Amino acid sequence: MASQYQVRADYDAETVVIYQAYSAAVADAALRAGRFVQPFSFNRMTWIKPSFLWLMHRSNWAQKPGQERVLAVRITREGWHEALGRAVLTTADPRAVDQAAVHVQWDPERSLRGAALNHYSIQVGVGRGLIREFADEWIVALTDITPQVRKIANLVRAGQSPKAQRLLPPERIYPVPQEIGRRLLIDS
Structure with a gap:
């Protein structure tokens, strides 16, 4: 039986990709600066997600107000582990x-068409x-x-799911350190 609680992500030896959706104002300022700057809010929790399809479900393929732009944010694995560790x-x-510096929640993973899957x-x-x-x-x-998000969404709407699937970012099981994984329900 497949594991229900695994982190799936696009990663390499040094970094992991997380996805976020923003307004054009936030995205443009961040892209110009190469990091998040105003009008990005430093005064509230920001949610980062390594699942591309979950963010597509959440942002309705970048069509929800304030979520029209999707950024792939490559962060250090050290930072990712810092977040998970806290x-x-x-x-x-x-x-x-x-009191926690970081919150974790598990939500059903999504299919290309947005259906809930049997893992998180x-x-x-x-x-x-x-x-x-x-x-x-x-x-x-x-x-x-x-x-890329718009192209994939258009292919899905046109009934061309196999073509859309080929454009998805690669995601594979991320090796979370065991001591962190146990606390966060991550299956090893």
Whole structure:
């Protein structure tokens, strides 16, 4: 039986890709600066997601207001491990969740057409106390993948799912350190 709680991501030896959807104003400013700057909010939790299809479900393929631009954010694996290492499951004791620097929740992974699958996708909420570190130290590269998102969405709508599938970013099981994985329900 396939594991239900695994982190699936596009990664290499040094970095991991997470996805976020923003307004044009936030995306354009970030792309110009090569990191997140105003009008990005440093005063609230930011949710990072290594699952491309989950973000497509969440942003309705970059069509929801304020989520019209999709960025692939390549961060250091060190930063990713820092986030996971400081994370508390959102289903934990409410006091622990309130005090946590990072929140983790598991939501059903999505198919190309948005259907819920029988395994879960990790969502990582980086709290206000770590957002500057995320923006200034963890980010290696920002890439606007909105044109690719629109192309895939158009292929899906046109009934050309096999062509759309070939354009998806590669995602494979990410090796989360065992001590972190145990706390966050990640199957090894």
